[in-house]
Each structure stands twice: as C-alpha cells, then as structure tokens.
Amino acid sequence: MHTETPVEEKTKKQVKTKRKKTGFFGSLNTDLAIDLGTTNTLIYALGQGVVLNEPTIVALDSKGNTIAFGHEAQLMHEKTHKKIRTVRPLKGGVIADFEIAEKMMREMIRKVMDRKWFSSIKRLFITVPNGITAVERMAVRDSAENAGAKEVFLVEETVAAAVGLGLDVKEPVGNMVVDIGGGTTEIAIISLSGIVYSQSIRIGGEQMNEEIVSYVRRKYNLLISERAAEKIKHEIGSAVPAENEKETLTKGRNLVSGVPKTLTITPRDVREAISETVNACLDAVTKSLENTPPELGADILDRGIMLTGGGALLKGIDRLISEAIDLPVHIADNPLTTVVEGAGEILDKHEEYQSVLI
Ligand SMILES: Nc1ncnc2c1ncn2[C@@H]1O[C@H](COP(=O)(O)OP(=O)(O)OP(=O)(O)O)[C@@H](O)[C@H]1O
Ligand SMILES: [Mg+2]
Structure with a gap:
C-alpha cells in the first residue's frame, strides 16, 4: 500500500466532481448530454444537472411496442411471460x-422534457467508447437524430470522464483515466x-456477473439469475481479500434435483469467479502504461491514475491496481x-471544448 504524498492529496481534491443541482424541471431546456451506457443511461440537462439515471433496458409487448423502460423494465427482467420480453x-x-436503442432514448428524452416541447431538442451531446468503429459511430448519431435531436455531437467517454473528474484536459499534462463500465473498460492518456x-x-x-453465474453453476450445480449475481457482487464482491469478510446467501435452481435452493457464497468464491475479468482490466492498464510516452508517464506518476465507472466500486480494485503497478490510484467520488x-460540462462550455468533440 502506498502512503499519500501532498501531490496525491492535491490530485485527490481535483478528483472531486462538481455536483450540480438536480432540480425539478421548472424551466425548459433544450440542450442535453447523454451517457448511453451498456448498463445505465444518464441524461444531463443544461442548467439543471443530471435529470435521469436509469438502467439501459426496455420491455416490449408481443407487437414490439414499448411498455416500460429503465427501472420499471429492469424489475420485469427475467420475470416475463411469452407476451413480454425485455431487451438490453x-x-x-x-x-x-438500433431500433430498440432508439425507442428507449426517445422515451427517456420524453421523460426529461416537457412532452409538448419534445421535438425541440437543439443540441444533444452523446458519449461513445474510444474503440468505436465509424459504422457504430454513425449508428449512434442516427439513433440520436431519430430520437428527436436536431444537432448531435459525439464525445469520447474517457474525455468526458476526465472533465467530470475535474481534470483540466486542456493543459499539457498527462492524465490517465480508467473507466470500468458494464460492457467496456476504457483507458485513455x-x-x-x-x-x-x-x-x-x-x-x-456484466461479464463479471456472467462469470459468477457460471462459477456457481460449475461449483455448486446451482443455476442463479443475472440479478442474483449482481446482488452477490454488490454485497460481497472484491478484487483483493480483506479482514472480516462476510458470506452471503443466494437462491437458485438446483440442477440435479430441479428444485429451488438457498446456498452460501463466500467472497473468495466471487474473487475466483471474476478473476479473469479483473485481470484483463489490470493487463489493459499495464499495457497502456507501457505505451505512454515517458514525459506523460512522469505526470501520471505524480498525479496517479483516475478510476471511474461502476466497476470502480468493486471493493479493493484500486488497491489491486495500485499494488500491481506501484502507482497511486484514485477513485472518483461518484463513479456512476x-x-x-x-x-x-462540455455541453455547458461547448465553445471552450470545441477541440474535444469528435
Ligand atoms: N458496488 C459495486 N461493486 C461492483 N460493481 C458494481 C458496483 N456498483 C455498480 N457496479 C457495476 O458497474 C457496472 C455499471 O457501471 P456503469 O454504469 O459505469 O456502466 P455503463 O456506463 O452502463 O457501461 P459502459 O460504459 O461499459 O457502456 C455494472 O456492471 C455494475 O454491476
Ligand atoms: Mg460508461
């Protein structure tokens, strides 16, 4: 474990994200920023802050009509009958x-806008992963336009993360951001x-959840749901062992007897289950550092690595990375x-941030 230097402490302060007031939609605003994530979708409205934070999921009836989205659809997930299906x-x-992503975005935008003004979104800033292909980029743009936006701007997720972390991305200084999300791990210098x-x-x-499901099936002959795996990960998931670890109970279907059963899962089980994904994230961080020009590497040594995304909430992930590469690692105040x-922030000050737009 490293002890903190004054420089790290200073950097930690910089990490504090600026909280904006998330008020009721008193005044109409037509500029929005969307983080369309694999697991969660968030919308920021100019002058209002974060106005929507919901799971990226839609429930459809047998004719393909949207019957629910976000939290409401998430509650239906894995509990549907043949006339309802949930889609992520x-x-x-x-x-x-594409079609369903567009429907979902339309519903979400509609929820945060006054319905009668729905068609009047002026600018929509939407974040995309670094590794996105030109075709995928076009699909995001089309979906956003079809969902009602007049002008669409794309921003790389890691750049948005760096700005959200309070880092001055315009300075000639190296900053390293690691965003462990539901479906991607993005690293940028x-x-x-x-x-x-x-x-x-x-x-x-999400891969960690799949790994927990298959581990429990393999080791205990128990079939658990995605939702149960997510709950286990939240309750006892960790990247490194800690003192006074607690076990948890989970329910599933015994694959031998075919009946529902309760099982005790240990933090060690979860660490073993998710080790492949955790190690892949660590390898990606190491590889990125190997590819960093030395001058910028020196900045990162001083400032440390900034960790964000829901995966940053996995207990001990910062310690695992920090000990493996011998560099300070800071977790964002609000990784999600x-x-x-x-x-x-880029939307608020878009003139200033012209150069970061794709
Ligand atoms: N306390 C926690 N411990 C471990 N993992 C967590 C915790 N809280 C959230 N997560 C995980 O974080 C992930 C969601 O993170 P996030 O919302 O940043 O992803 P996303 O932006 O939707 O996905 P992506 O950026 O990959 O498209 C989920 O897989 C969730 O299980
Ligand atoms: Mg994300």
Whole structure:
C-alpha cells in the first residue's frame, strides 16, 4: 500500500466532481448530454444537472411496442411471460439493437422534457467508447437524430470522464483515466485536449456477473439469475481479500434435483469467479502504461491514475491496481455519474471544448 504524498492529496481534491443541482424541471431546456451506457443511461440537462439515471433496458409487448423502460423494465427482467420480453439494446458499449436503442432514448428524452416541447431538442451531446468503429459511430448519431435531436455531437467517454473528474484536459499534462463500465473498460492518456493513447476492451461488470453465474453453476450445480449475481457482487464482491469478510446467501435452481435452493457464497468464491475479468482490466492498464510516452508517464506518476465507472466500486480494485503497478490510484467520488457530468460540462462550455468533440 502506498502512503499519500501532498501531490496525491492535491490530485485527490481535483478528483472531486462538481455536483450540480438536480432540480425539478421548472424551466425548459433544450440542450442535453447523454451517457448511453451498456448498463445505465444518464441524461444531463443544461442548467439543471443530471435529470435521469436509469438502467439501459426496455420491455416490449408481443407487437414490439414499448411498455416500460429503465427501472420499471429492469424489475420485469427475467420475470416475463411469452407476451413480454425485455431487451438490453447495448452490448460491449455499443448499440446492438438500433431500433430498440432508439425507442428507449426517445422515451427517456420524453421523460426529461416537457412532452409538448419534445421535438425541440437543439443540441444533444452523446458519449461513445474510444474503440468505436465509424459504422457504430454513425449508428449512434442516427439513433440520436431519430430520437428527436436536431444537432448531435459525439464525445469520447474517457474525455468526458476526465472533465467530470475535474481534470483540466486542456493543459499539457498527462492524465490517465480508467473507466470500468458494464460492457467496456476504457483507458485513455489525455493531454492538450486530446487522447495520446487509448485502449478499449469490451468487458466490464456484466461479464463479471456472467462469470459468477457460471462459477456457481460449475461449483455448486446451482443455476442463479443475472440479478442474483449482481446482488452477490454488490454485497460481497472484491478484487483483493480483506479482514472480516462476510458470506452471503443466494437462491437458485438446483440442477440435479430441479428444485429451488438457498446456498452460501463466500467472497473468495466471487474473487475466483471474476478473476479473469479483473485481470484483463489490470493487463489493459499495464499495457497502456507501457505505451505512454515517458514525459506523460512522469505526470501520471505524480498525479496517479483516475478510476471511474461502476466497476470502480468493486471493493479493493484500486488497491489491486495500485499494488500491481506501484502507482497511486484514485477513485472518483461518484463513479456512476462522472461521464455524464463531464459531458454536461462540455455541453455547458461547448465553445471552450470545441477541440474535444469528435
Ligand atoms: N458496488 C459495486 N461493486 C461492483 N460493481 C458494481 C458496483 N456498483 C455498480 N457496479 C457495476 O458497474 C457496472 C455499471 O457501471 P456503469 O454504469 O459505469 O456502466 P455503463 O456506463 O452502463 O457501461 P459502459 O460504459 O461499459 O457502456 C455494472 O456492471 C455494475 O454491476
Ligand atoms: Mg460508461
């Protein structure tokens, strides 16, 4: 474990994200920023802050009509009958089902806008992963336009994250941002408003859930749901062992007897289950550092690595990375909202941030 130097302490202060007031929609605003994530979608409205934070999921009836989205659809997930299906339109950080992604965005935008003004969104800033292809980028743009936006601007997620973390991306100083999301892990070294080096691997928290499901099936012959795996990860998930660890109970279907059963899961089980994904994230960080020009590497040594995204909430992930590479690692104050807050700041000051737009 490293002890903190004054420089690190200072950097930690810089990490504090600027909280904006998330008031009721008293005044109409037509400029929005969206973080369309694999697991969660967030919307920031100019002058209002974060006005929507919901799971990226839609529930459809047998005719394909949207019957619910976000939290409401998430409650239906894995509990539907044949006339209702739930769809998660993003995979690995990119749109996998255009039509449904568009429907979902439309509903979400409609929710945050006064319905009668719905068609009047002027600018829409939308974040995209670094590793996105030109075709995928076009799909995001089209979906946003079809969802009602007149002008669409794309911003790289890691750049938005860096701004959301309070880092001055315009300075000639190296900043390293690691965003572990639900479907992607994005790493970028940023200096002078640009990405010097970036890496994007299409794995994240959702892969960890899948690994927990298959581990429990393999080791205990118990079939658990995605939701149960997520709950286990939240309750006892960790990247490194800690003192006084607690076990948890989970329920599933015994694959031998076929009946429901309760099982005790240990933190060690979870660490073993998710080790492949956690190690892949660590390897990506190491590889990025190997590809960093020495001058910027020296800045990162002083400032440390900034960790964000929901995966940053996995207990001990900062310690694991920090001990493996012998560099300070700081976790964002609000890892789940950093990207949209940064995108919102870029939207607020878009003249100033022209150079970071794609
Ligand atoms: N306390 C926690 N411990 C471990 N993982 C967590 C915790 N809280 C959230 N997560 C995980 O974070 C992930 C969601 O993070 P986030 O909202 O940043 O992803 P996203 O932006 O939707 O995805 P992406 O950026 O990859 O497209 C989920 O997989 C969730 O399980
Ligand atoms: Mg994300």
